[in-house]
């Protein structure tokens with residue numbers, strides 16, 4: 001009983017949105033096409049659930065998100081660390097990150113379509129470009145802020161450079177690295193959907209555009225709910241991995 | 250007569266081997282083109298097996314001084330000679346206990362204590378024994394599986410103490426190691442440190458702001474002036490050993506305490522006046 005109450009309390013803002021939505025839908029002020037009731041959205045949601053259409057498109061989108069994100073992590077973490085440790089390298093790379101950060105990389109997507117084609121390549125590359133910025137920047141500052149006393153203490157006990165790096169420096173920077181990941185991953189989701197909406201023949205973003213052409217808001221909204229669930233699930237997964245890796249904070 | 254001559258002259262044999270010799274060490278920090286002279290000139294000569302405390306007004310450069318002896322930061326000029334060799338880098342010959350906790354937050358307590366021993370590639374069995382012995386000594390053996398974040402500030406200091414003692418360096422450098430402890434635990438730890446020191450006869454350079462602690466533990470108490478610091482006076486503590494806790498009530502003890510208190514307050518008054 002009390003656990004249900006706690007659940008309600010935890011998600012009260014979400015529940016409020018749903019309730020307000022439903023009241024608006026019931027008020028009759030808007031056409032049902034534009035403002036379908038929650039139950040209508042739920043029905044479409046359930047109708048979509050068993051379709052292979054939905055799952056194959058979700059699969060494709062997930063693949064793009066994870067590939068772009070993984071590439072960004074694989075390149076971004078070493079890059080951020082290298083920049084934090086070498087002044088020369090920092091000086092070389094810094095302008096890219098100061099000037100490139102506010103640039104909407106996704107605006108270059110049409111060019112990437114020309115280069116990589118309309119398939120997954122252009123989308124993965126755009127996701128990669130969007131994700132790598134927060135990963136590099138957070139890794140960089142995290143690495144810079146590793147407590148110098150941890151390094152000194154390691155040196156004091158005779159640890160060589162290699163040991164200091166793997167056993168002191170890297171764990172010390174790990175919390176910030178994961179902060180970067182957690183900022184990057186939802187961006188990856190958004191960019192995947194967005195690029196699929198702009199030009200694609202598959203993926204959940206494509207499905208969204210396709211259904212919106214039928215002017216049925218409930219279908220569009222049901223897909224939006226699916227996208228939100230994907231985003232939520234991915235964040236939970238990352239949080240789980242983070243808590244395994246960075247169990248101390 | 251320089252301070253190190255005073256220290257050497259005060260030593261009972263006079264020609265014992267030096268463990269740590271500090272010659273004209275000076276330190277100027279540069280930050281944003283501004284120069285901060287932390288240490289003007291410090292000379293010291295610590296003989297093998299001596300326990301020497303450093304007291305001084307806060308911000309006078311005590312930590313900076315220990316970091317220089319530890320080889321963690323560069324000195325602007327001067328020499329630090331440990332066991333006959335000039336040192337510029339950190340090394341396992343000088344075990345440092347920092348003012349702040351340097352326990353790795355990602356390692357459990359026992360793994361933290363074992364860390365340096367693993368780096369030194371000691372046999373597994375010996376590491377285990379030493380970790381257990383020293384964690385029991387500081388009364389935290391039952392916390393061996395906890396993370397540092399689960400300990401209080403005082404408990405962390407005790408683990409750090411266990412860590413540096415388990416590491417067993419020739420020279421101990423300690424920066425206010427008991428600062429975060431309540432007075433009872435602190436007295437207990439002081440007594441333990443005295444016992445360990447008298448059994449192992451390590452050379453100890455010990456920074457504290459607690460005058461009684463300095464008198465209780467030390468052969469010599471070095472009083473630093475306010476920043477930029479110089480050695481204001483070196484006081485030989487001629488109290489019999491082993492010292493019981495009750496020695497704090499003795500006339501001689503109180504006399505030393507008052508003398509150092511006066512010296513420190515001369516410094517602090519000047520500082521306060523300048524601050525107004």
Ligand SMILES: Nc1ncnc2c1ncn2[C@@H]1O[C@H](COP(=O)(O)OP(=O)(O)O)[C@@H](O)[C@H]1O
Nearest residue numbers: 278280285287306307308309310311312313314
């Ligand atoms: N890295 C640094 N850069 C600039 N100034 C510093 C640095 N470290 C310490 N100082 C300054 O040097 C002085 C001595 O500091 P510290 O050695 O920590 O004093 P204490 O340990 O005696 O309290 C202080 O004025 C402090 O602000």
Ligand SMILES: [Mg+2]
Nearest residue numbers: 311312313348
């Ligand atoms: Mg200090």
